[in-house]
Amino acid sequence: MQSPKIEVRGLVKSFGPKKVLQELDLDVPRGQSLVVIGGSGTGKSVLIKCILGLVRPDAGSIKVDGEEVVGASRSTMERLRAKFGMLFQGAALFDSLPVWENVAFGLLAARKLPRGEARARAIDVLGRVGLPAEVADLFPAELSGGMQKRVGLARAIATEPEIIFFDEPTTGLDPIMADVINELIRRCVRDLGATALSITHDMASVRKIADRVAMLYAGKIVWEGPVAEIDHSGNAFVEQFINGRAEGPIRVAQAANG
Structure with missing residues (x-):
């Protein structure tokens, strides 16, 4: 049996008295798209941040391609993060950079690609998410919410990552644009042959x-x-x-915690 791309075992994380993750186990199969669902404040974002190495868990193990993330050296984390792409909630674009530099950020910063080559690659990737070349020189403030989300997706796939993380990818979008983004996500992940881990409470996205x-x-x-x-x-x-449904084992008080 093929080992999982990401393997989480016994993950524990608390913030003060609040226990967010409690002995959590999770496998993300290679080449598949796994979506974690759950209400607001249940720890979905904390889980992703632990896998990315941005938050250190109190206990447990996280392995990416069999390599331990928890307690890993800086050089190991840099090497592992080179496998990652990320679409942040709200796109999280750099306001001061034109669209093409946002898309090419990883190519310029980590891959040290020449600017001309990086710009050409960015325009190509923008085309893959349905945006024309002239968008490349605009700034994020000049784009609609749906276009910003497409730019964020372009940035996430520009380095052709092995693993892509999606944090509430359709938040703030109308149902039609949300469906467009979901279709782009599905197609881009399939075309790259990537493993995907998403967090959302949007059931249309899940399906x-x-x-x-x-x-x-x-x-x-x-x-x-x-x-x-x-x-x-x-x-x-x-x-x-x-x-x-309001009635059931999920307590409404917990779901209202943010």
């Missing part, structure tokens, strides 16, 4: 981009399986969440 789904509640994965099984999971947490 569009996921191969597998994991439900996070109270710091643990309470259900995990193929996306085709989500509507008949037999799990009370999943059923309450995907149907948006």
